[in-house]
Amino acid sequence: MGHLLEVNGLEVKFALRFGDLTAIDGISFTLDKKEKLGLVGESGAGKSVTGFAVINLISKPGFISGGSIRFEEHELNRLPEEKMRSIRGNRISMIFQDPMMTLNPVLTIGTQMIETVLAHRDASKSDARDIALEKLRKVYIPSPEKRLEQYPHELSGGMRQRIVIAIALLTNPALIIADEPTTALDVTIQAGIMELLSQLCETENMGMILITHDLAVVSQVTQRIAVMYAGRIIETGPSDYIVNCPRHPYTIGLINSLPGARKAGSRLTQIPGMMPNLTAIPPGCAFHPRCRLQEPVCKKSRPALEPVSAPEHFAACHQVDKTVDQDKLLNLLNEDNQ
Amino acid sequence: MAEQTALLELVNVVKHFDISGTFLDQITFKAGRITRNRTIVRAVNGISFSIQRGETLSIVGESGCGKSTLARTVLGLYPPNSGRILYGAKRIDNLSSQAMLAYRSKMQMIFQDPYASLNPRMTVKRTLEEPVKYHNKGIGASAVEEKVSEVMRLVGVDPKWAERYPHEFSGGQRQRISIARALMVDPEFVVADEPVSALDVSIQAQILNLLMDAQEQRKLTYLFITHDLSVVRHISTRVAVMYLGMLCELAPAKEIFSTPRHPYTKALLSAVPKLGAKDPNYIRLNGEVPTPINLPPGCVFHGRCNYADKRCKTEIPITTKLSEPTRVACHRVEEGKL
Ligand SMILES: Nc1ncnc2c1ncn2[C@@H]1O[C@H](COP(=O)(O)OP(=O)(O)OP(=O)(O)O)[C@@H](O)[C@H]1O
Ligand SMILES: Nc1ncnc2c1ncn2[C@@H]1O[C@H](COP(=O)(O)OP(=O)(O)OP(=O)(O)O)[C@@H](O)[C@H]1O
Ligand code: SF4
Ligand SMILES: [Mg+2]
Ligand SMILES: [Mg+2]
Numbered sequence: 001m002g003h004l005l006e007v008n009g010l011e012v013k014f015a016l017r018f019g020d021l022t023a024i025d026g027i028s029f030t031l032d033k034k035e036k037l038g039l040v041g042e043s044g045a046g047k048s049v050t051g052f053a054v055i056n057l058i059s060k061p062g063f064i065s066g067g068s069i070r071f072e073e074h075e076l077n078r079l080p081e082e083k084m085r086s087i088r089g090n091r092i093s094m095i096f097q098d099p100m101m102t103l104n105p106v107l108t109i110g111t112q113m114i115e116t117v118l119a120h121r122d123a124s125k126s127d128a129r130d131i132a133l134e135k136l137r138k139v140y141i142p143s144p145e146k147r148l149e150q151y152p153h154e155l156s157g158g159m160r161q162r163i164v165i166a167i168a169l170l171t172n173p174a175l176i177i178a179d180e181p182t183t184a185l186d187v188t189i190q191a192g193i194m195e196l197l198s199q200l201c202e203t204e205n206m207g208m209i210l211i212t213h214d215l216a217v218v219s220q221v222t223q224r225i226a227v228m229y230a231g232r233i234i235e236t237g238p239s240d241y242i243v244n245c246p247r248h249p250y251t252i253g254l255i256n257s258l259p260g261a262r263k264a265g266s267r268l269t270q271i272p273g274m275m276p277n278l279t280a281i282p283p284g285c286a287f288h289p290r291c292r293l294q295e296p297v298c299k300k301s302r303p304a305l306e307p308v309s310a311p312e313h314f315a316a317c318h319q320v321d322k323t324v325d326q327d328k329l330l331n332l333l334n335e336d337n338q
Numbered sequence: 339m340a341e342q343t344a345l346l347e348l349v350n351v352v353k354h355f356d357i358s359g360t361f362l363d364q365i366t367f368k369a370g371r372i373t374r375n376r377t378i379v380r381a382v383n384g385i386s387f388s389i390q391r392g393e394t395l396s397i398v399g400e401s402g403c404g405k406s407t408l409a410r411t412v413l414g415l416y417p418p419n420s421g422r423i424l425y426g427a428k429r430i431d432n433l434s435s436q437a438m439l440a441y442r443s444k445m446q447m448i449f450q451d452p453y454a455s456l457n458p459r460m461t462v463k464r465t466l467e468e469p470v471k472y473h474n475k476g477i478g479a480s481a482v483e484e485k486v487s488e489v490m491r492l493v494g495v496d497p498k499w500a501e502r503y504p505h506e507f508s509g510g511q512r513q514r515i516s517i518a519r520a521l522m523v524d525p526e527f528v529v530a531d532e533p534v535s536a537l538d539v540s541i542q543a544q545i546l547n548l549l550m551d552a553q554e555q556r557k558l559t560y561l562f563i564t565h566d567l568s569v570v571r572h573i574s575t576r577v578a579v580m581y582l583g584m585l586c587e588l589a590p591a592k593e594i595f596s597t598p599r600h601p602y603t604k605a606l607l608s609a610v611p612k613l614g615a616k617d618p619n620y621i622r623l624n625g626e627v628p629t630p631i632n633l634p635p636g637c638v639f640h641g642r643c644n645y646a647d648k649r650c651k652t653e654i655p656i657t658t659k660l661s662e663p664t665r666v667a668c669h670r671v672e673e674g675k676l
Contacts, residue, residue, distance in 0.1 A: 002521065018493050042538035097528075156626050157401075186400040186565065191609040191620040216568075216611035243614040256541035259572035260613060261668075264591065266571070268543035269552065274508055 002206045003030040004072065005054070011066035012046075012053050014278075021278045023049050025231040028305075031207040033174065036198065036241065038218030039211045042254075042275050043227035047211045050228070051177045054209070074176060093168035095104060097180035099160035099319045102167060103152040109163055110148030113170060117160065120171045123222040128315055138203075139196060154205065158189035169204065176201075179211040194221050215255065219243045224312075227251050230276055230286040234307065237313030245313040247308045247323045256330065269334055285318065293319040293329075295326050340485050341529050342675055344388035344424075346412065346479050351421035351431075353382040353404075353411045378598045379628045381407040383638075384421065386657070389527075394560040396591070397569045398606070399580035400627060405563045408580070409529045412561065425527075430477035434463060443473040444518035451629055451643050452512035456504040458665060463500035466490070466522050473523045485522065487609040493548055494556075495517045510541035514548065524575040529561045534569060546573060563569070576663070579603045583630055585657055589664040599666045601676065637669065645670050 010022035024046050033039050039047050047150060052058050053222070054069055056076055069076040072091060076084065096102065104112055113132035117123055123131070136144035139162040152160055161181060168176060175182045182190035198221050201208050210222055218225055219239050226236040227248065235248035246252045253271040255261060262268060276282060282289055288298040297318050305314040308326075323329055357377040365631060366373055371554040381404040397405050409602060410416045412423060423431040432443055437461060450456040450522055456465060466486045470477060487497035491594045493514040495507075509554065514531060520528055530549065549575060552579045569576055574591040587600040598604045605621040612618065623642040628634055637655050640646040649669050657667040669676040 042540065048374040158626070187611070188400065188605060188623060189613070191578065191621070192617070194611075195620075211493075214611065216613045219614045219617065220611055224452040255610070255613070256537060257540050258613065259543075259546065259566075260566045262572075265550075266570050267547050270547060271540040274510060274541060327603075 002039065002070070002073070004033050004035075006033040006070040006099035007054065007067070008070075009067035010050070010053055010056055010069065011064065012049050012062055013065040015061040015063065018312070019061070020064075020065075022281070023062065023278055024230050025055060027226075027228075027231075027283075028067075029226055029233065029236065031175070031209065032114050032307075033205050033207055034201055035209045036210060036222040037203055038225040039228060040213060040215055040218050040225060041303075044275060044277075045228040046231040047228055048179055050093065051179050053209050054177060055092050055094060056084050057088070086233055090171045091173055092175045092177065093163055093171070095161075095176065095178040095181045097183045099157070099164045100152065102164045103160060105152055107151075109150055109152070109155075112165060113148070116167055131156045131170065131223045131243055132166075136163070136201070138169060139163075139165065139166045158185055158193065161185065161189075162196070165193070165200070169200070172204070174206055176206055176207060176208045177211070181210075183212065183214070183216070192218070197221070201308070213249070215243070215258065216260075219293055224237060232286065232316065234287065234317070235315040236305065237308075237310060241310045241313045245326070247313070247320050248294050248317050249291050249319070249323060250316075252323060252326065252329065253290075257292065266330050267334075269292040269330070279291075285316070293317075293322055295319060298305070341583065343391065343452075345391045345426060346561075347388040347422075347427075348412065348423040349386050349422040349625070350384045351382060351386070351408070351411060352384055352419045353407050353416055354419050355381060356407075360672035379385050380418070380633050381583050382411060382418075383633070384586050385580075385583075386421075387585065387588055389559060389561060389577075391559055392500075392553075392557055394562055394573055396655075397562065397576045397580060398563075398565065398567060398570055398572040398577060400565065400606075402627070402630065403580045404583040404630070405580060406531055407583075409447070409531050410560060410564055413447055413529055440537070442521060443469070443523040444525055445524040445527045445529070446530065448516055448520050448530040448533045450535050452509065452516045452536075453504065456512060456519075458504055460503050461503055462495070462507075464631065465504075465515065468520055469519060469523050474536040489518045489521050492505040492521065492552065494544075505536060510537055510544060510667075513537060513541075513545055517545070517548060517552070521556070524556070525558070527559045527561070529563070531563045532565070533562075533565060536567065542569075549573070562613055578604065582628065582633060584638050585664045585665075585667060586639065587664070588657070593664055599664065599676070600668050601645050601670075602639050637667075638665060646675060 008028045009026045010024055011026055013020040041047055053064055053325040059065060064077050073112050077212050114128040114210050117128035117131050118201040132146050136147060141147055141162055151161045210218055212218055222239055225239045225242040226233045235251045246255055257271060271290055284299045284301055285303050290293045303318045308315050308320055356376060356378055364374050364376055366375060385408060399405055411418050418431050422429055425441055433438050463486055467482050470482055471483055490497045495511060495514050499658040534545050537545060571591060577591050577594045578588045579586045581602050587603045598607050605623050608620040634641055636651045637651055655667045655669045657665040659665055660673045
């Protein structure tokens, strides 16, 4: 059996006045049912664009310029828009950071949910209402009947995000793409939403792509993590390996710059500089200007994702052999910061 | 004893906002009688603590609990409704703006959004010069120029860039510039309201290092506000936990993270995502945060607390001193049951 989702060599460009900019530069990954994949990286790395590309919702001036996206035996970027729309609404749901991207402020929760059901299947209004109630219970909304009568502004941020998840479930999707679903929420509420999403993947037999800049969050939720940098996946593997023995210098730097990584009060390990802008992505390894391990080859040729020690663990770095001894490496990194 | 040398002291500070609108908005007719309804946001409700010279006191708590309001009240940007604020043992909450001027340069603020807090039409040079000229009337042009390049170097922005505008800098660089602006007038006390919340982790590490270095070199005292508990753990001397405008717990950073005492602190810390922690076991709270417009009677936390009993519903717990430096506002802790 094939994978639920198989992305191969995906490329997204933005057509701008002065030429095309490559935002996503050949990324590949797979996802199975019940599997959770974390897409992490800093602002501008291309996480959201990847999410939108999977559901073929890149808006102008952006376009998918290469690669393939296979989902449940369909080649998504070759489907006519009408067929795509039905897959997007029925089989794949997307959840955003801001619940108001999904919710309509002037309609009650009930109206929005019932209309969504009716748009996707033949059902009576009262059946649709029952389905809405069933999904609200699934996301642990207290007194769901009452919520149907309420407007979005009458609910807290955490409650709104639960409603959005309930709406995403209305069509029994096989894949959920959650783009920073808890970034705007407090940690106590975040913990509840993450637990809920995780649990729903199991019970509803769904795959999930969790997009976030928060490594700690993904490491708790997903089985696998893909780390993005300047439009590419630079390391991917089982979450445990990514967190405990990262091999790409960028991932290593990222994990060690987290305030929890070092003794309280000590200087944090910082990665010098910042992620390049799309207009100025360095040749070769895009990370080389910030990398302590760079050698001449890093400026010239682009490293491919190659398997490293652990099974299913890949990193794109010419100097990956030097990252085996992480203690030595950390000493190097910290010397630079003094 | 220690309280005597405190740089800053808050005694029962209360800050409410009246959002009732005009007099006419407040009038309603009910059962043949005219009633006047006022809507008061009880943002800060009787907070007392002191900050020692050279320490970093962090305030944590969820969105809307009153952190920013407290910070602004401390700086004299909002007049408190009641209570006292002392700076170096002198009352500053009732000063005329003329008399306050002397304190304005000693107390500086850094905001979350460096974009919004920098004037887009002013070059970096002018942004930095302005506060120096304002607070040191008659200072010579070359002295100002020297100061500008000194501070720019300190925050790691090349003085050659002094003629540039904010939009020409990245988010991390803009935050460096707003830190520079705060340091221009040689403050003793800096309030930082979510200074790294909008930044990526690798940049966040750079800014936190900068703040820690500046503190060490210039003997600064920080009031640090953030919802990111891993940052708090890294930089704080002591931590104050707020909930609905009240202080729940105040303790040395080490203590609060190793042995949180208040039921809310426990729940909050348990929900913080931890890198690589599988099956995180967080403490689930009942219900949702009430609004500061209708404060619950008794302990403001009782409706969500897993340990609340009768006394909690009626009697407001006062902060009791436990083992010396730790203060907790909870009946059950005071009774020795938690
Ligand atoms: N409509 C657009 N036109 C031009 N460039 C765009 C457009 N949308 C996105 N980009 C660029 O594509 C790159 C990837 O953006 P994307 O939104 O995927 O980043 P991200 O990883 O989701 O970041 P964040 O964490 O800030 O959400 C960025 O450099 C961004 O500037
Ligand atoms: N100027 C104002 N007028 C009326 N209400 C206000 C004002 N400023 C703050 N509030 C209210 O006071 C309460 C506390 O707000 P505050 O901004 O201090 O919270 P906070 O802890 O800083 O939250 P966040 O983490 O979201 O920044 C909130 O309910 C807020 O809506
Ligand atoms: S006082 Fe009561 S309600 Fe408040 S935190 Fe303590 S046990 Fe819970
Ligand atoms: Mg994004
Ligand atoms: Mg605030």
